[in-house]
Amino acid sequence: MEKRDKIIEIRWHGRGGQGAVTSAELLALAAIEEGKFAQAFPSFGPERRGAPVLVFNRVSDKTPIRARVSVINPDIVVILDPGLIYITDVTAGLKEGGVIVINTTKAVVDIKSEFNGSWKLAVVNATSIARDTIGVPIVNTTMLGALVKATDIIELESLAEPLKERFGARAKGNSDACHRAYKETEIAELSGVVKKPTKTFETETFPSWQELLPGSVIPEAGNAKQYRTGDWKSESPIWDHQKCIKCGICYLFCPEGCIGQNKDGYFEANPYYCKGCGICARECWTEAIKMVEEE
Amino acid sequence: MESLAIYVPRLVTIKEYFAPGHRACMGCGEALAVRLVCKALGRNIIIANATGCMEIVSSPLPSTSWEVPWIHTLFENTAAVASGIEAGIKILTRKGKYNNKTKVVAMAGDGGTADIGFQALSGALERGHDFIYICFDNEAYMNTGIQRSSSTPFGASTTTSPAGKVSIGQTTWKKDLPAIAVAHGIPYVATACHSYPFDLMNKINKAVEVNGPSYIHILSVCPTGWRLASDLTIRAGRLAVETGIFPIYEVEGDRYTLNLDFPKLRPIEDYFKLQGRFRHLSKETISQIQERVAAKYSKLKERAARNNYQQ
Numbered sequence: 001m002e003k004r005d006k007i008i009e010i011r012w013h014g015r016g017g018q019g020a021v022t023s024a025e026l027l028a029l030a031a032i033e034e035g036k037f038a039q040a041f042p043s044f045g046p047e048r049r050g051a052p053v054l055v056f057n058r059v060s061d062k063t064p065i066r067a068r069v070s071v072i073n074p075d076i077v078v079i080l081d082p083g084l085i086y087i088t089d090v091t092a093g094l095k096e097g098g099v100i101v102i103n104t105t106k107a108v109v110d111i112k113s114e115f116n117g118s119w120k121l122a123v124v125n126a127t128s129i130a131r132d133t134i135g136v137p138i139v140n141t142t143m144l145g146a147l148v149k150a151t152d153i154i155e156l157e158s159l160a161e162p163l164k165e166r167f168g169a170r171a172k173g174n175s176d177a178c179h180r181a182y183k184e185t186e187i188a189e190l191s192g193v194v195k196k197p198t199k200t201f202e203t204e205t206f207p208s209w210q211e212l213l214p215g216s217v218i219p220e221a222g223n224a225k226q227y228r229t230g231d232w233k234s235e236s237p238i239w240d241h242q243k244c245i246k247c248g249i250c251y252l253f254c255p256e257g258c259i260g261q262n263k264d265g266y267f268e269a270n271p272y273y274c275k276g277c278g279i280c281a282r283e284c285w286t287e288a289i290k291m292v293e294e295e
Numbered sequence: 296m297e298s299l300a301i302y303v304p305r306l307v308t309i310k311e312y313f314a315p316g317h318r319a320c321m322g323c324g325e326a327l328a329v330r331l332v333c334k335a336l337g338r339n340i341i342i343a344n345a346t347g348c349m350e351i352v353s354s355p356l357p358s359t360s361w362e363v364p365w366i367h368t369l370f371e372n373t374a375a376v377a378s379g380i381e382a383g384i385k386i387l388t389r390k391g392k393y394n395n396k397t398k399v400v401a402m403a404g405d406g407g408t409a410d411i412g413f414q415a416l417s418g419a420l421e422r423g424h425d426f427i428y429i430c431f432d433n434e435a436y437m438n439t440g441i442q443r444s445s446s447t448p449f450g451a452s453t454t455t456s457p458a459g460k461v462s463i464g465q466t467t468w469k470k471d472l473p474a475i476a477v478a479h480g481i482p483y484v485a486t487a488c489h490s491y492p493f494d495l496m497n498k499i500n501k502a503v504e505v506n507g508p509s510y511i512h513i514l515s516v517c518p519t520g521w522r523l524a525s526d527l528t529i530r531a532g533r534l535a536v537e538t539g540i541f542p543i544y545e546v547e548g549d550r551y552t553l554n555l556d557f558p559k560l561r562p563i564e565d566y567f568k569l570q571g572r573f574r575h576l577s578k579e580t581i582s583q584i585q586e587r588v589a590a591k592y593s594k595l596k597e598r599a600a601r602n603n604y605q606q
Contacts, residue, residue, distance in 0.1 A: 255323050256317075
C-alpha cells in the first residue's frame with residue numbers, strides 16, 4: 001500500500017478587497033491541475049472592505065482531503081497586509097519548521113524581530129510589484145508567486161491556466177506580478193524556539209452568548225464604540241491648519257462620525273474609528289486635508 | 296468640544312445616535328445617510344430596521360451602534376412591525392399608561408422596500424399609521440454581494456445581471472417608489488441624498504411633524520457595489536442629482552416642490568463614467584437613457600410649476 005502523504009495546510013491573512021479569497025482559489029485550482037487534491041475556503045464575519053479576513057487552503061499529493069474545518073495548525077501562513085501582524089496573532093498555531101510569507105516594504109533583517117520561532121520567513125514587497133505590473137495595489141496574485149518560491153507547493157507554470165481563466169484580458173499583468181514576485185522574494189531561516197506570544201492584542205469586552213438577555217436584547221446602547229475599525233485603513237487624513245477654515249464640512253460628511261473638534265477649534269479624525277475612506281479630503285473646500293499612507 | 300460654534304456644527308446637533316464602530320465599508324454612503332437621519336430624528340423615536348446592509352453592519356450580536364430604541368425585523372415585515380409599535384403606543388396613550396409623543400420610524404434598503412417588503416409597506420401607508428418610512432436606496436442587494444433588485448437602474452451591471460457580449464446589464468427600468476408612495480395619497484413624500492445633508496435633515500424634521508404616514512427615499516451611494524473609489528461617494532451622489540437621474544423633490548398632499556432645480560442638467564455621462572457598473576454602456580444605450588431621464592425630469596418640473604401657478 002502506498003504511504004499516506006502529508007496534507008499541507010495554509011492560512012491566508014488579508015483584508016476584505018485584497019483578493020485573498022481569489023488567490024487561495026487559484027492555488028487550489030493550480031494544485032488540482034497538477035493532479036493533486038486541494039480545497040480553498042474563506043472565513044469572515046459581517047465585516048466589509050478593509051476588515052481582516054482569513055482564508056484557508058489544504059493541498060495533498062495523493063490523499064483525498066476529508067476535513068472541512070478551518071485550519072488551526074497551519075504549515076504555511078501568508079500575510080497580505082503588513083499591518084495585520086500588529087493587530088492579530090498571525091503565527092498562532094504555526095507548526096515548527098513552518099513558513100511565513102509576508103508582504104512588507106521592510107527588509108528581512110528589519111522584520112525578523114517580529115517573529116520568534118524556528119520558522120522560514122519569506123519577504124516580498126508585493127505592493128510595489130503589484131503597482132508596477134497590474135497598476136493597482138491588489139497583491140493577491142503577487143503573493144502567490146512569493147508563496148510558490150518559498151514552499152514549492154506547486155509549480156509556477158501550473159498557475160498560468162487558472163490565471164487566464166480568472167482574469168481574462170488582465171491575466172498578463174497578474175502573471176507578470178506573479179513571476180516578478182517569484183524572482184524577488186527573499187528567504188531567511190529564523191532561529192529560536194517557539195515562545196508564547198509576548199504581545200497582547202486588544203480585545204473588546206462584549207458579553208458572551210451565555211450572558212445575553214432573552215430575545216437578544218442589548219441593554220448597553222451604542223456599545224459598538226468599543227470596536228476598533230481604525231485598523232482597516234491604509235491611509236489616514238492629515239489636516240493642514242494653515243489652510244483649514246474650520247467650516248466643519250469634513251465633520252458633516254464623515255460616514256463614521258469620527259471627526260471632532262479639538263480645543264483650538266481645528267478638526268481631527270479619531271484614529272480608533274477612522275477607516276481612511278478619504279471623503280473628508282475629497283470634500284474639503286480649501287484642500288486642507290491630505291490622505292497620508294500608513295505604515 | 297465646547298467651541299463647536301462655527302459653521303456646520305452650529306447648524307446641526309453634535310449628538311450622535313449612530314455610534315462609530317459599525318462595520319460598514321469605508322466610504323459607505325448609507326452609513327452616512329443613517330447617521331444624518333438619526334441626528335435629525337433625535338432621541339424620542341423607536342426604529343424598526345429591516346434586514347440589509349445597515350442591520351448587518353450596525354448590530355453584529357452582541358454589539359450595537361444604535362443609541363435609540365431599535366428592533367431588527369425581517370425583510371418583508373418592517374412596515375408591519377412599525378405599524379404594530381405605533382398601534383401599541385396609541386393604545387397605551389389612550390389607557391393613560393404612556394404619555395410621550397414617540398415617533399415610529401421604519402428603515403429598510405431598496406430590496407426590503409421595492410421587492411420583499413412592498414406589500415407590508417403598501418398596507419401600512421394605506422392604513423394611515425403615524426410613522427416615517429425611510430428607504431435607503433443603494434440600487435441593488437449589496438449586503439449579499441450585489442444582486443439586482445427592482446430598484447437597480449437600467450444598464451447597471453450586477454452579479455445577477457452581468458454585462459457581457461450580449462447583455463447590457465440590467466434590462467428593466469428603476470421602479471419609481473416615491474411615485475408609488477404618492478399614489479397612496481399620503482401626506483408627505485420626499486426624495487433626498489446624503490450629498491445634500493441639510494436638505495435631507497430638513498425633510499426628516501418635516502416628516503416628524505407630519506401626522507400620518509410619510510415616505511422618504513434616500514439615494515445612498517455604495518462604493519463597493521457601484522464600483523467607484525471610496526472617496527467619491529459624495530461626488531457621485533451630487534452628480535446623480537445634477538444630471539437629473541435622481542431628482543430631489545417633495546410632495547405634500549398633491550403639491551410638488553423641486554427642491555433643487557438646475558437651469559440645465561449635466562449630461563449623464565458625467566455620472567456614468569465615475570462608476571464601474573456602467574463602464575460597458577455603448578453610446579446608443581447612454582443616449583436612450585438620457586432621453587428617458589430628460590422626459591421624466593421635465594414631467595416633474597411641469598408638475599412643480601403647476602403648483603406654483605395655482606398658488
